[in-house]
Amino acid sequence: MGLQLIAPDIxxxxxxxxxxFVAVSTVINLAAILLLIFVGLNYGVDxxxxxxxxxxxxxxxxxxxxxxxxxxxxxxxxxVQDFGxxxxxxxxxxxxxxKSVGSIxxxxxxxxxxxxGATNKAQVLRVETVxxxxxxxxxxxxxxxxxxxxxxxxxxxxLRFRNVSWSFGAGAVIALIxxxxxxxxxxxxxxxEFDLTTLAAVLTIIAYSVHDTIIVSDRIREDxxxxxxxxxxxxxxxxxxxxxxRTVLTSGTALTVVASLLVLGxxxxxxxxxxxxxxIITGTYSSIYIAGPVVLFWEKGRVGxxxxxxxxx
Numbered sequence: 001m002g003l004q005l006i007a008p009d010i011x012x013x014x015x016x017x018x019x020x021f022v023a024v025s026t027v028i029n030l031a032a033i034l035l036l037i038f039v040g041l042n043y044g045v046d047x048x049x050x051x052x053x054x055x056x057x058x059x060x061x062x063x064x065x066x067x068x069x070x071x072x073x074x075x076x077x078x079x080v081q082d083f084g085x086x087x088x089x090x091x092x093x094x095x096x097x098x099k100s101v102g103s104i105x106x107x108x109x110x111x112x113x114x115x116x117g118a119t120n121k122a123q124v125l126r127v128e129t130v131x132x133x134x135x136x137x138x139x140x141x142x143x144x145x146x147x148x149x150x151x152x153x154x155x156x157x158x159l160r161f162r163n164v165s166w167s168f169g170a171g172a173v174i175a176l177i178x179x180x181x182x183x184x185x186x187x188x189x190x191x192x193e194f195d196l197t198t199l200a201a202v203l204t205i206i207a208y209s210v211h212d213t214i215i216v217s218d219r220i221r222e223d224x225x226x227x228x229x230x231x232x233x234x235x236x237x238x239x240x241x242x243x244x245x246r247t248v249l250t251s252g253t254a255l256t257v258v259a260s261l262l263v264l265g266x267x268x269x270x271x272x273x274x275x276x277x278x279x280i281i282t283g284t285y286s287s288i289y290i291a292g293p294v295v296l297f298w299e300k301g302r303v304g305x306x307x308x309x310x311x312x313x
Contacts (some may be wrong), residue, residue, distance in 0.1 A: 007244040015237040018293035025178055032185025039188050044195030046121035047139040049132030050096050053108060058087040059120040068089060069115035073107060083267055090125070092267075103125060104129075142199045149203055150176045153210045161217055167298035172213050178290050179209045182282040183275055192271040201272040205279030208254075212247065212287040219243050232299055236292050251284045 045052045063080035070078055075095030083090040093108075105124040112122035131137075141272060150173060156292070158169020187194055219239035227235060258280065261273035 006248060010241050010244065011237075012241060012244070013237060014288050015233045015292060018289060018296070021116065021289040022293050025286075028185070029178060029181045032181040032188070035185050036199045039186065041188055042191045042192040043135075043139070044126055044193040044198075045075040045094065045130050046195040047133070047135050047142070049130050051104065051127065051129040052096060053093045053095075053104070054083060055108070055112070056123045057090045057091075057116075057120050060089055061091075061116070061120060063091065065094065065115075066112070069112050070095075070108065072115060073111055078088045084268050101189065115134055116194070123247040138196070138260050142196075145199070146180060146202060149206050150180065153206060157210065157214065157217065160214070161221060167295045168217050168291075170298060171294035172210060174294050175213060175286035175291040176206055176209055179205055179279060179282045186278045187275065189270070190274060192274055195268075197268070198271045198275050201279070202273035204276060205283055207279060209286060211249075211284030212283055213291050215246065216240060216243055216287050216292070233296055236296065240288055244301035247284060247287070251280055255279050 063082075066080045067078050070093070078093060078095045080091055080093050083092045105127050109122055109124055116122065153176060154169045154173030156169075157172040158166050161168040180202060183205060187198070192198070214240060218235050219242055223233070223235045223239050223242075224230075255277065258273055261269055262277055265273050269308045
């Protein structure tokens, strides 16, 4: 027999602790909503419009010195931050969109060379520009993509498990909303940039969370068919324990890869890697402590304690 990470006969009472974890999750979700309303995400150029320029200097310099050197170009509000390793002398410069986008690179280099002289040459490595109207449209489309993905994933699960209970779809949707709120709340706190790459990571988390929910729900359906007289909470707890080893292995492997990207991927990949890291953790958690309890609350509230497994009989 192969090596077992978790004993096959383990019996942790996940379902019995559902009230505590639902309460904790509710508080976290409310805090995330408040953060989104009163603080907001740190939107990248993709969603607010403007220009981003990556600069590389021969010698170390400071953000304030760069802002002063670019003051004559009338770029609007200019922000400068370190980029990459400290010894690489690279900086990201963000400012409002200018009319002559095609010539902004040479203009920046000319202004910096005039200020710094030949002792510290500046080189423009890349320029990204998005108009404010395009940025607004992308932001709206991004939120709609997350909303539609969440709803249709729930519809899919509801149809797939309709022979057991339609409540599985409701549990999946609420679990996905929980995951999205936790991830966006973490992004607000971390102040990492929210751009198209980060949005793609959020959509990936929705797919990952649904996949984990389907695995647990499939086992619940199988156990409910085998033990028709058993209550749903007992069946659900057994199913979670039976899939626990697979869940830990899958999530642990994914977290290892994402952690490598988070540490070694550099500043460009860091927001997306951070989103995936938090999302994998909360997606695994919600499959156990959010999706399941919603099904139980739904079923017991609907039929006064009569279980889905009994109806399926």
